[in-house]
Amino acid sequence: MGVTLLRIFLFMLLISISNSYDRLTPAEPLTTGDKLISHGGIFALGFFSPTNSSANSYVGIWYHKIPVRTYVWVANRDNPIASSSPGKLVLTNGSDLVLSDSEGQTLWTTTNSISPGGIKTTAILLDSGNLVIRLANGTDIWQSFHHPTDTMLPDMSLPLSKNTSMHLVAWRGTDDPSSSDYSFGGDSSLQIFVWNGTRPYWRRAALNGVADYAMYQRNGLSMTQTIVNRGGEFYLMYTISDSSPSVRMTMHYTGMMQILVWNSSSSSWYCFFERPGSSCHRYASCGPFGYCDTTQEVATCKCLDGFESNSLKFTVGCQRKKELRCGTGDSFATLLNMKTPDKFLFIRNRSFDQCRAECSRNCSCTAYAYANLSSLGTTVDQSRCLVWMGELVDTEKRGDGFGENLYIRIPSSSGKHQTNGPMDFAIPEQLSNSDEQYNQNSEFLQISFEDIIPATNGFSDSNVLGKGGFGIVYKVT
Structure with missing residues (x-):
């Protein structure tokens, strides 16, 4: 009977010890030489130096079972612990992790700011590689997955x-x-x-x-x-x-x-x-109106339909073979399986035909693309009408089937000229993002076409500030 009880006691003790390896409590800080190991032994957290020398040290997470030391997260990446100063990682009674050196200087900390009034928290290293600060009710109030360094894990x-x-x-x-x-x-x-x-x-x-x-x-x-x-x-x-x-x-x-x-x-x-x-994949490497053709054995810069190279260097881009006249007979060439260009305007609530019409009736519109986002489970407008004004940059022809149709304006074959009428939208000064976003609470200003016309005096030449890498820049008044 006594032997049986001893075995049970030792077994429970081993379980207790193994479970304690994956977590920190306010009573159990982590010091140099210590480490946490996730419950399944997948990841470890501890102090490390990138080399075997006596260099500065850091607190990080790495794969525990992989023989090649591979770090996936570093707490104090820009504020290392001096080589002569051992560090300590503590979970405070206020539910924050605090890393300090031997002199008590704080080198890194979380900022949960929870009152320590009887709230019990634990820092746990999970088998996913995520370090979490968890309340007794199972709620995570902080996690390293929300503060990554250079690595994204499954x-x-x-x-x-x-x-x-x-x-x-x-x-x-x-x-x-x-x-x-x-x-x-x-x-x-x-x-x-x-x-x-x-x-x-x-x-x-x-x-x-x-x-x-x-x-x-x-x-x-x-x-x-x-x-x-x-x-x-x-x-x-x-x-x-x-x-x-x-x-x-x-x-x-x-x-x-x-x-x-x-x-x-x-x-x-x-x-x-x-x-x-490859260099062809780099942003705008083929210049305005050029595209990277990745369907070839070696990715190569080429010109879009209706354009030709104007330099031996493709970074300069391509120019139109024939200038646009924006008259009767203008049409759009369909380019299949394309990576769409950057610097677009996003127009809400449009069908495909309406998207085409938006671009067709505006002489400054050089291309459009349309997609249905219903597969993403959007709860609002599921259409995605993109239009481009001026130059097309960072375009690519894909060979993996993940591209889409890009419709670019080509000049009228008749050569007839039609006087430009009022245009419905302009090229904003900053166009790194669409003017109209999926999220109604976007920090970016949302402007209707009707508001843009008077703001630019009908796209008057007197409102032109200049021509940049992505087209004409207008002053809005």
Whole structure:
């Protein structure tokens, strides 16, 4: 009987010890040399130095079972612990995680600001790689998935908005986790970008209801990437099957957005997908009215239909073979399977025919595209009418079936000229996002066509401020 009770006691003790490895409480801080291990042993959290030298140290999360040390999150990436000062990570009675050095200087902290009046919280490292601060009732009041560094893990959601705290920001180098100039994320025009500082480096086109769901299956990997709609807010996320190897989406310090898969046979990560894949994929690399043809064995810059190169350097772009006259007989050429250009205007509540008419009746409109977003579960207007004014930049011909039709204006074959009438919309001074957004609460000003006409004096030449890289810029009065 005594032996049996001893065995039960030891068994319960082991369970208690193993469960304590994945969490912090106010009574149990984490110090240099300690680490948390998620319940299933998938991830670990602790102090680390990027090299084996006595360099500065950080608190981060890495894969626990993968022999190649791979970090997926760093708390104090831009404020390291000095090499001569051991650190301590504490969960306070106020429900915040605080990282400090031996002198008590705070190097990183969460900002939950909950009154410590009897509220019990625990910091838990989950098998998903997410570090959460959890209340006793199971509510998570903070999570590292909402404050990523350079890596997006399965089941993490990346908002397609201007919330820069939810962008992936690359390390500055192999051994330097501090923030670099390269970042990856969405913007409020529902496009996805890689930025170099504030300049676009690569772009994924606006939602079209087709390329917004994709399934990849290869070498044991089964991954689904999708755009999800949560109450009118859109998020990028991906999931993997239980039998799939480890997968991570990382913004690399070279400026590449990569999807990496663990190969247990070679004990290494292999790159499953990366963008920009070549110089042709880089933002606006083929210049105005040029496009990157990715259907060829080697991606090549070409000119859109009705245009020809005006330089040996494609970055200069293309020019029209024949000038537009905006008269009777003007038509639109249909370009199939295209990545739509940047710098568009989004018009609400239009059918396909109405979208075409909006562009057709305005001489400044150079192209339009239409899509139905019903597959995304939008609760309001499910149409997506995009129109372009002036130059078309960052266009691509796709060979994967995820492109869409782009309709570009071509000159009248008759050569007859029609005097330009009043135009219904203008080129805004800043057109990195559509003027009309899916979200009615957008921070961007929403302007109707009727309001734009008098504001620009009917697009009077006296209101022209200049011509930039994306067309004519008008002064609004």
